[in-house]
Amino acid sequence: MVAATPPPAAPPVELVALAPATTSRSGGWETYRVREGDTLSAIAARHGTTVGALVARNGIRRPNVIMPGERLEVPRSGSSSSSTKRSAPATGTVHRVRAGETISHIAARYGVSVSSVLKANGLRASSLIHPGDRITVRGGTSGGAAKASRSAKRSSGPASRTHTVRSGDTLSHLAARYGVSVDGIARASGIRAASMLRVGQTLRIPKASASSNAHPVGDTFAGFRYPDGVVSAARRNHDILAKRSVPSRSEIKAMVASTARRHGVDPRLALAISYQESGWNHRAVSPANAVGAMQVIPAGGEWASSLVGRDLDLLDAQDNVTAGVVMLRALGRSTSSTELAVAGYYQGLTSVRERGMYSDTRRYVATIMRLRGTM
Structure with missing residues (x-):
């Protein structure tokens, strides 16, 4: 989303502090296949070891960059590390993740805070969990979840x-x-x-x-x-759109598809990006002042205007869709793959070329490619 890319001075890269490169299990090593959304810190927490140990074992040069499908050696399941045993109190409960569950679901079930679950498992708010993962919950019980919830409601x-x-x-x-x-x-x-x-x-x-x-x-x-200036402009645009009559989601969807065909862009790709960016909601406005169905920032609107030879009004649904589509077309012509074009839409092509894809950019690209197959 050209829309919400932080300035180069503050790249959204997950920084991982490396612990000493020592293993914390004694049961040998096994192969783990990296899944979408994984980070080394989350993998280390799941397998009772440290980021440093994984880095040393796998010869990883860039701990902040691991790719879905990559294979890593991790401590073999079955024997917990001594450090894990010392840090896990007797009251801790181990929850096995089921399909559809999130950290917030688990926290609510046991009557604890999301932050406490994240801390207990060495996870970040951005970490993904998967069916079969084991999550440690401290200080709560499944039987006390409803009571804790009622108590919280009474107090707040x-x-x-x-x-x-x-x-x-x-x-x-x-x-x-x-x-x-x-x-x-x-x-x-x-x-x-x-x-x-x-x-x-x-x-x-x-x-x-x-x-x-x-x-x-x-x-x-x-x-x-x-x-503040960017946020103020975003809020003004939000208020303008909130008062306007705008196309419905189904109308936006049809508009995106027809505009993409007219400009020689894969309609499924344009639909996937618009869905991920706004849910085909033209009233969507982000703190970066990314506007409308295609979440285009003013600078992107100026570029798109130069591509079509006229000024585009990003608050107008058709102009907004046109802006996003012609930017996709230009990015597709300037890159060697659809994935790079999508990364350029989200992060900015110059930034992708100079710095490579950030971790959140890789997740975004994977999401778009998956969504495209459903359109």
Whole structure:
């Protein structure tokens, strides 16, 4: 999303502090295949070892960059490390992840906070969990979950609601619907603001702030806080679109497909990007002032205008879609693969060429390629 790329001075790369390169299990090593969303710190936590041990064992030169499908040697399952045994209290519970579960689901079930589950397992809010993973829960019990939930409600009032994700939902759409920020929903639900939502997923919707400064468009995206001027412009655009009549999601979907065909762009690719960016919601506006169905920032709009030979109004649905599509066309012609074109749309092609894909860019590209196959 050309839309929400932090400036080069603050690249969204996960920094991992390396621990001493010593193994913490004694049962030998086995092969692990890296899955989408994995980080070395999460893999190390799952297998009771350290990032340093994995780096040393596998000869990894860039600990912040591991790719889905890559094979790593990890300590063999079955024998816990001495450090893990010392740090896990007797009250800890081990939960085996089931399909569809998230960290927030698990925390709610055991009546503990999302942050405590993340800390207990050496995970980040951006980490993914998979069916079969074992998650340590400290200080809660499955039987006490309802009691803890009721107690929290009594002490804090109606601080949050839950929302079950339906087809077409996006965080920006839900933020506008409930009058809260995208980052507020992400924090409350223990997910990243850039995460792809799954149908059936349960999100926590925080209570809307009573402050006069509250606004559905926050000031932070993917851990980066945008300048006040950019956020102010984004909020103005949000307010304009909130009052306008805009095409429905199904109309936006049809518009994206027809515009892509007209400009020689794969309609499925354009649809996948628009869906991931906004859920085909033209009222979506990000803290980076990425606007509309294709989430185009002003600089992207200027580039797209030069490509079509006229000024494009990003607040107009057809112009917004045209901007995103012609940028995709130009990126496709300037790169050797669809994956690089998609990375350029999200991170900026110059940045991709100079720095390579950031970790969140690789996840974004994988998501888009998967979505394209469903369109």
